[in-house]
Amino acid sequence: MKANAPEADVTVLGSGPVAGALALLLARVSPDPSRIRLCQHARPALPADQSHGQQALRTIALNHGSRSLLEPLDAWPTDGATIHTIHVSQRGRLGRTIIRHHDFEVPELGTVFPWQEVVAAQASPLAASGITLQGGSKATVVAEHDEYTQLVQDDLTWRSRIVVQADGRVDGPASNLREHPYSQVAVLATVAAAAPRAGWAWERFTREGPLALLPVHVHDSGHPSHSLHSVIWCCRPETADALCQASADEFAQQLNQAFGARLGWLTPIGARQQQALTLRWQASVLQGRRLAIGNAAQTLHPVAGQGLNLGLRDAAQLAQTLTPWLARPQGSPKALLQQFVERRRPDRRLTIAVTDFLPRIFATGLPPVEHACGLALLALDTSPSLRRPLARHLMLGLRS
Secondary structure (H helix, E strand, O other), X not given: OOOOOOOEEEEEEOOXXXXXXXXXXXXXXXXXXXXXXXXXXXXXXXXXXXXXXXXHHOEEEEEHHHHHHHHHHOOOOOOOEEEOEEEEEEOOOOOXXXXXXXXXXXXXXXXXXXHHHHHHOOHHHHHHOXXXXXXXXXXXXXXXXXXXEEEEEOOEEEEEXXXXXXXXXXXXXHHHEEEEEEEEEEEEEEEEEOOOOOOEEEEEEOOOOEEEEEEOOOOOOOOOHHHEEEEEEEEOHHHHHHHHHOOHHHHHHHHHHHHOOOOOOEEEEEEEEEEEEEEEEEOOOEEOOEEEOHHHOEEOOOHHHOHHHHHHHHXXXXXXXXXXXXXXXXXXXXXXHHHHHHHHHHHHHHHHHHHHHHHHHOOOOXXXXXXXXXXXXXXXXXXXXXXXXXXXXXXXXXXX
């Protein structure tokens, strides 16, 4: 180990977009960006014959608020599929809601990208930011003191005044972690629509879980880019197994029956994957000088696509809160860290509650509850005063 390794004011642990966005934001307000350290954990490379399919299946919808954050950082990806309209419905019951971008006087509600493009868009601005970039094995905390935390990554050891973990599991007392498994698994696929509707995204609730179709651009797919959609189909584990093992024709039959004819016939392209779903969150995100944000603080159900957008709001609020401290980092940041926790609590709690409630309430299988859900969708559709607060939160979050 290098005993005289330089100290860091803030060390950010994470390889995803939340970690990168936080590092870029801190670099802009730090007098010495080199004292912002981003430790990215190297992941095993996928075989060449699997990497394209894996990246294409994993997509993310960034809302308008996230665009407002990432564009000034030069970290907004290119060639995304824009969402202007969101159609929400319930299979087998009346009632639906349509949310349109012009209701909020914004150019779009969100944009869908392959996950890897969101990560890749941050590479150049990070390299030019002046921060200290580290890669290798996972960085770990080896000692905690009142004024700093000591970390190790491979053969390097250093001290950091603040440590922020932005993805992965947080080391700490088991009593701090809350976990609520869902009886649902997400099946991921890509399909081509025979009658696509440009700029539309779809969320359809079924008795087993929500079924989402998002517009997505996948290069070299052999299909017109405007016809492609990313499928996130949440269903029972046994259903997910059957869908992933089914032939392409069998999967298409099941999907078209569940979704309906709004986009014409849906033709599956390439492989399918499944992902277990569990709600996880840290009861306390602050332990001394160590802080958890993003997926390290909470992992949400994919309904409404809120996980990454919530994490980016964490990053924006944290950078804003730490700005005065970074001017003179010799002082204690603990009061500001606690202030950050308190400011983020309402948005965090509300987003967790909404994304947990929706997939559970629509999947009860109880006719009275299903009818009530249909009436709620109808009320949202016919009353802008009811629809706008929920849609605005999903688009921008609850900001303080």
